Amino acid sequence: MAGDVLVIAEHWKGRPEAVTFQLIAKGREIADARRASLGVLVLGHDIGELAADLAGTGVDAVFVVDHRALGNAACGLLAEAAVASLREIAPALTLVGFTLVGMELAPAIATRLGVAAMTNCVNVECVDGEIVVAKPVYDGALHARVIFDRDAPALVALQAGATPTLPQPARAALVRALALDIESMPRRGEIVQFIEEPIGDVDIAKADIIVSAGRGVGDASKLPMIEACAKALGGLMGCSRPLVDQGWLPRERQVGASGKTVTPKIYIACGISGASQHLAGMSGAKMIVAINKDPNAPIFQVAHYGIVGDLFEIVPELTAQAKKS
Amino acid sequence: MKIVVCCKAVPGAVTDVAVETRGDALRFRSQFQSMNECDEYAMEEAVVLKRLYGGEIIALTIGGVSTQEILYTAAAKGADRIVRVDALAQDPRAASIVLAAALKTLAADLVLTGTQSRDSLSSFVGVATAQRLDVPFAFAVTAIEKDGDDAIKVRKELGGGRSADVRLPLPALVCVQTGIQPLNYVPPARLMRARQQRPQSLSLADLGLTLADIAPRGYRIASVAPPARAAGAQILSGPPAEAVRALLAKMAEAG
Numbered sequence: 001m002a003g004d005v006l007v008i009a010e011h012w013k014g015r016p017e018a019v020t021f022q023l024i025a026k027g028r029e030i031a032d033a034r035r036a037s038l039g040v041l042v043l044g045h046d047i048g049e050l051a052a053d054l055a056g057t058g059v060d061a062v063f064v065v066d067h068r069a070l071g072n073a074a075c076g077l078l079a080e081a082a083v084a085s086l087r088e089i090a091p092a093l094t095l096v097g098f099t100l101v102g103m104e105l106a107p108a109i110a111t112r113l114g115v116a117a118m119t120n121c122v123n124v125e126c127v128d129g130e131i132v133v134a135k136p137v138y139d140g141a142l143h144a145r146v147i148f149d150r151d152a153p154a155l156v157a158l159q160a161g162a163t164p165t166l167p168q169p170a171r172a173a174l175v176r177a178l179a180l181d182i183e184s185m186p187r188r189g190e191i192v193q194f195i196e197e198p199i200g201d202v203d204i205a206k207a208d209i210i211v212s213a214g215r216g217v218g219d220a221s222k223l224p225m226i227e228a229c230a231k232a233l234g235g236l237m238g239c240s241r242p243l244v245d246q247g248w249l250p251r252e253r254q255v256g257a258s259g260k261t262v263t264p265k266i267y268i269a270c271g272i273s274g275a276s277q278h279l280a281g282m283s284g285a286k287m288i289v290a291i292n293k294d295p296n297a298p299i300f301q302v303a304h305y306g307i308v309g310d311l312f313e314i315v316p317e318l319t320a321q322a323k324k325s
Numbered sequence: 326m327k328i329v330v331c332c333k334a335v336p337g338a339v340t341d342v343a344v345e346t347r348g349d350a351l352r353f354r355s356q357f358q359s360m361n362e363c364d365e366y367a368m369e370e371a372v373v374l375k376r377l378y379g380g381e382i383i384a385l386t387i388g389g390v391s392t393q394e395i396l397y398t399a400a401a402k403g404a405d406r407i408v409r410v411d412a413l414a415q416d417p418r419a420a421s422i423v424l425a426a427a428l429k430t431l432a433a434d435l436v437l438t439g440t441q442s443r444d445s446l447s448s449f450v451g452v453a454t455a456q457r458l459d460v461p462f463a464f465a466v467t468a469i470e471k472d473g474d475d476a477i478k479v480r481k482e483l484g485g486g487r488s489a490d491v492r493l494p495l496p497a498l499v500c501v502q503t504g505i506q507p508l509n510y511v512p513p514a515r516l517m518r519a520r521q522q523r524p525q526s527l528s529l530a531d532l533g534l535t536l537a538d539i540a541p542r543g544y545r546i547a548s549v550a551p552p553a554r555a556a557g558a559q560i561l562s563g564p565p566a567e568a569v570r571a572l573l574a575k576m577a578e579a580g
């Protein structure tokens with residue numbers, strides 16, 4: 001039907017990833033606004049049960065491509081299978097997560113199908129029948145509002161955590177296996193093995209309070225100051241990715257899309273700008289505090305409380321007062 | 326191994342950002358441009374791969390004459406040849422069309438790109454370029470090694486602490502993740518020397534392309550502005566001691 005919305009499901013070990021439910025919630029909203037239907041596409045191997053589970057998440061249809069080769073396929077083949085599926089389903093709008101997996105899949109699909117695509121979006125909505133997205137540009141200090149051409153198919157990669165996971169009432173969903181000729185598709189590489197990083201010595205995901213250091217700390221010698229603050233508050237120290245890239249802290253401390261997802265009671269971001277890949281790992285924290293000298297830093301868009309100032313003044317003060325109380 | 330590194334010149338702090346009249350691009354003012362940080366990592370990795378396996382490194386960019394600066398940086402870091410396609414391609418799809426056309430003339434074994442540019446923040450161009458070239462690809466790669474004569478093995482991030490080792494037949498395109506190698510400082514003297522290298526300049530016509538081929542399609546930019554702050558976001562002002570006292574009170578309330 002014209003205007004139909006399709007979500008491409010992301011899953012791991014037979015379970016849908018959280019972003020899939022967020023996309024379904026968004027997809028439902030848009031499909032309802034356009035009086036269209038919402039489908040979800042699952043690609044993988046041995047995913048019958050997963051498909052049945054997804055049928056109860058408020059979608060109208062589940063499209064399944066279950067093939068042995070998709071279990072360890074490099075993205076090339078997954079994209080190929082997605083492209084063939086989209087040709088058959090012909091949705092007006094396709095939603096993908098802007099996750100490590102979606103960052104690889106979205107451009108591959110959009111390019112092969114020749115559809116207009118917007119990635120790293122913080123929102124997608126239907127306004128007067130047009131699909132409108134918001135996405136950060138220039139380090140995230142600004143958001144561009146982009147409107148897709150009416151009546152042309154579009155693909156949107158939405159940031160994980162940008163929209164809440166609203167559980168949808170189940171509908172009578174149709175589960176349909178798509179008969180694709182996977183064997184004859186080009187494979188373009190093969191996954192030799194999957195690796196799951198061990199939890200590590202410190203599990204920041206278990207902390208109630210996380211004080212995270214960003215590139216604003218300047219250099220590794222300043223990290224004890226952050227750690228002392230975390231300790232005074234009874235929490236643990238986390239960090240943004242550049243600190244791990246520079247070898248200042250081990251990967252187990254990293255919060256974000258390519259690090260850990262944390263949902264502490266309190267998350268204090270010190271000298272962190274708030275890039276979408278960082279937010280993906282902490283936007284679910286109950287209370288977010290930002291300490292940053294740049295009042296336009298994107299982190300203030302998600303923070304509940306903010307202090308605009310020099311972290312070298314604020315953090316020691318916080319440590320001192322926390323110790324006293 | 327013949328390696329092409331795609332690198333982008335990105336503006337530093339921007340001001341006066343506005344939508345072009347036709348809604349197809351953004352204009353802005355900026356004092357300087359530098360090599361996109363993610364692409365610097367791709368460049369460093371190319372240098373290491375050349376040291377291990379021999380071959381040649383070509384740095385490729387798209388942009389006006391001013392973007393040549395970053396090609397000198399690439400040369401100072403170790404690029405043997407530098408190539409600039411004289412075109413403007415803010416739209417990621419357009420950039421992938423131009424890069425793919427240029428890469429066809431360069432016949433690389435391995436193409437390296439970064440994962441994201443700090444201005445567009447789209448993470449789109451690398452993989453889209455691979456699709457246009459019809460070559461195997463991998464995104465967010467943290468290690469690359471040769472696997473026989475005509476393949477590489479890469480480790481790529483999948484998110485959530487997971488990764489995968491992937492075997493890709495060559496030629497291939499790899500979007501390099503930050504942190505793959507340490508970033509090396511370029512001493513000014515080396516940069517001065519690198520400036521003697523003459524960039525090869527290609528026009529769209531040289532690549533068989535027209536402006537119409539790279540015109541953004543399928544969307545229009547309606548506006549660009551600082552986003553609204555989340556409801557309830559509250560700035561605690563005053564001197565540090567006061568702001569911190571207010572913050573601790575809020576934290577105590579939250580439990």
Ligand SMILES: Cc1cc2nc3c(=O)[nH]c(=O)nc-3n(C[C@H](O)[C@H](O)[C@H](O)COP(=O)(O)OP(=O)(O)OC[C@H]3O[C@@H](n4cnc5c(N)ncnc54)[C@H](O)[C@@H]3O)c2cc1C
Pocket residue numbers: 100103213214215216217239240241242254255256257258259260270271272273274275276277278281291292293294297309310311312440441448465
């Ligand atoms: C595929 C992919 C995956 C990624 N995964 C992750 C991830 O898992 N986690 C992650 O964090 N990032 C990730 N990133 C990187 C992300 O895009 C950002 O580059 C990164 O989060 C920026 O880190 P930062 O905020 O610490 O540094 P910056 O963006 O450099 O920000 C530093 C901030 O510090 C402030 N500051 C400076 N000095 C002071 C001072 N004295 N006092 C107060 N404030 C100060 C500045 O105003 C600025 O806002 C990923 C990127 C890609 C492309």
